[in-house]
Amino acid sequence: MSEAMTGDMIAENAGWLVVVGLGPGPDRWITPAVSAVIEAATDIIGYGPYTARLPVQPGRTVHASDNRVEIERARHALELAGAGRRVAVVSGGDPGVFAMAAAVFEAIEHGPAAWRALDIRVEPGVTAMLAAAARVGAPLGHDFAAISLSDNLKPWDIILKRLRLAAEADLVIALYNPVSRARPDKLREAFAVLGAIRAGDTPVIMARAVGRPDERIALTTLGEAAEVEADMATVVIIGSSETRLIAREGVPFVYTPRSYGAGR
Amino acid sequence: MSEAMTGDMIAENAGWLVVVGLGPGPDRWITPAVSAVIEAATDIIGYGPYTARLPVQPGRTVHASDNRVEIERARHALELAGAGRRVAVVSGGDPGVFAMAAAVFEAIEHGPAAWRALDIRVEPGVTAMLAAAARVGAPLGHDFAAISLSDNLKPWDIILKRLRLAAEADLVIALYNPVSRARPDKLREAFAVLGAIRAGDTPVIMARAVGRPDERIALTTLGEAAEVEADMATVVIIGSSETRLIAREGVPFVYTPRSYGAGR
Structure with a gap:
């Protein structure tokens, strides 16, 4: 020490x-x-x-x-x-x-x-996930994991194992490097792994080029996320079982409460 | 969407x-x-x-x-x-x-x-873990989880479960709110849970008041971390199995390589 x-x-x-x-x-x-x-x-x-x-x-x-x-x-x-x-x-x-x-x-x-x-x-x-989260509310307001889907430097099965364990831990999950030329379907595969553990209506944020003129932020669900296009400049945030939407005029706010079980 | x-x-x-x-x-x-x-x-x-x-x-x-x-x-x-x-x-x-x-x-x-x-x-x-990481090198250079040890708003057994799963996923782990008056031993308990899964020589960074005049950053190991004092202003970073020290004059650099398995 x-x-x-x-x-x-x-x-x-x-x-x-x-x-x-x-x-x-x-x-x-x-x-x-x-x-x-x-x-x-x-x-x-x-x-x-x-x-x-x-x-x-x-x-x-x-x-x-x-x-x-x-x-x-x-x-x-x-x-x-x-x-x-x-x-x-x-x-x-x-x-x-x-x-x-x-x-x-x-x-x-x-x-x-x-x-x-x-x-x-x-x-x-x-870092990108903080800016993406800020744009929609406070989805990272509780425990979370940040995982890169890049399989240039680590085996794909390690990535899938981490996604499974993070989902079982009910962490909010931020995904970096969600697509690559070599493995165009990896994000879809990741959503499938998470969807086997977490509910289909779990909020998903796909935030592209946050803060830049070509920013594009989509709010969707785990069940439908595979249909939203992502690129190298996208960070994806998948809610925990606690992550909530606040309905209002326009796009809802998304946040994860500080208390566990508060929304139940 | x-x-x-x-x-x-x-x-x-x-x-x-x-x-x-x-x-x-x-x-x-x-x-x-x-x-x-x-x-x-x-x-x-x-x-x-x-x-x-x-x-x-x-x-x-x-x-x-x-x-x-x-x-x-x-x-x-x-x-x-x-x-x-x-x-x-x-x-x-x-x-x-x-x-x-x-x-x-x-x-x-x-x-x-x-x-x-x-x-x-x-x-x-x-956020504090990014500043703490920057002070010692790049320990968050690979997949990681951020977990609050505050049990004011979530059950302690959920926290322990998350720590176990994050350790099994071999994520670097950043702990926020590591101590409280109500549960003075919770950080010690967290180290014990992690130490059952991760090696005793895993690098641990305890960063207090990062960037402030009273900053105090200690580099220790999971096996010895319980002996280092922490307070409310401390963020704790526990390495993954890949996190490495670079020996040099003075305090080693700490980093987690981008590639999984590179250091083996």
């Missing part, structure tokens, strides 16, 4: 690497702490659509890359920091949730020992 | 209620969207320590209350909004995660019909 890193200062004369989260979309969800890191950085590294969101600034180098090369991107960032550059690695949402922070630490673990001595930090952000 | 509320504008001449999250501590984690709501509000409602974080502003009424009266606080906020006031209900962290948003929707569901027609919104924030 020991005290963890608590330093908040940005060293002026040495390289550093900070992994930052830009939130799910609009600038109004970027924390001042993240803006300060970006302002101070000499190099910005990230997936093209994220780096494109930042203003061009003289003297700052932007390294935009494809989405599929997270580990190479992390190594490149570490090399630059090791060479004395001030590097911001940008993620959407929160960098620690299915995003770049884990890739950076993976690169550090398997990279040269010198990387472990670098000034490395992570600046949190608003 | 239908489109959900997408309006971002703040009506000038009508009452509204926005539930906002101030993040876990410092102003640098408050989003510009939240700051704009607070700036525009005529009334601020919240638990005393949260409202105390905001600057005093002429013409703005601050209604600080005790922590135990969430539903009364929510009703009061709705009454004010119904009377044409512009009301910001403030939570720490994200308002949708074990915080005020669920209480507000609960009050709406059980309150007068007119409350459903009010302009009600939620502005997301950085």
Whole structure:
């Protein structure tokens, strides 16, 4: 047991690497702490659509890359920091949730020992499920799980097992990375697994591009969710047995009460 | 299925209620969207320590209350909004995660019909587990669950069942509200349940008052975690079987790889 890193200062004369989260979309969800890191950085590294969101600034180098090369991107960032550059690695949402922070630490673990001595930090952000939940009410108001459906890096049967156990635990479930070219039907399969445990009228929120101009949020049910289209930019929230709708003019509010059994 | 509320504008001449999250501590984690709501509000409602974080502003009424009266606080906020006031209900962290948003929707569901027609919104924030994770590395880099140990509003056996299933699913687990006066030993009991399923050397992070001057972050193991003191301001993160330490000078980094089985 020991005290963890608590330093908040940005060293002026040495390289550093900070992994930052830009939130799910609009600038109004970027924390001042993240803006300060970006302002101070000499190099910005990230997936093209994220780096494109930042203003061009003289003297700052932007390294935009494809989405599929997270580990190479992390190594490149570490090399630059090791060479004395001030590097911001940008993620959407929160960098620690299915995003770049884990890739950076993976690169550090398997990279040269010198990387472990670098000034490395992570600046949190608003992750997509929080913004999606806020848009419709408070569906994450009680215990929940966040599960990525991406089977690039973990076996599909592990994902299905986790979904089953999370459903048995009656957790609200937020699904990230719900579709992929390699497995177009995986979300449908996930809904089928959950539907075997949870009622067909369980509220489901499918939130695409939350906070962006092309935002599209659908409220549906577990029984009908397979008919709603999702893409890579969609986060899906499946209610627990307690999640409720509040009828009103227009779209109902969706929330999960703080008390268990209160709605019964 | 239908489109959900997408309006971002703040009506000038009508009452509204926005539930906002101030993040876990410092102003640098408050989003510009939240700051704009607070700036525009005529009334601020919240638990005393949260409202105390905001600057005093002429013409703005601050209604600080005790922590135990969430539903009364929510009703009061709705009454004010119904009377044409512009009301910001403030939570720490994200308002949708074990915080005020669920209480507000609960009050709406059980309150007068007119409350459903009010302009009600939620502005997301950085929830404590994200900030805690960022401080030590990327322990939430893979699938995880967020579970409140508060048994004020749900039966303790439901909490233990959820912990067991989340451990069987090999999710990283973030625990909120780990202690209470009524049940001082509940965190110890939770560690015992998890320790029966997960290895004793599983990394555990106990993060108190993240981002605040009195921040205290301890890195320990599941086998020894019961000996570390926690309080109401502590969030606890228990690793999965995959969560790893990266040794270095000082405190190791902690992260959960993106790939399942990569570290084996």
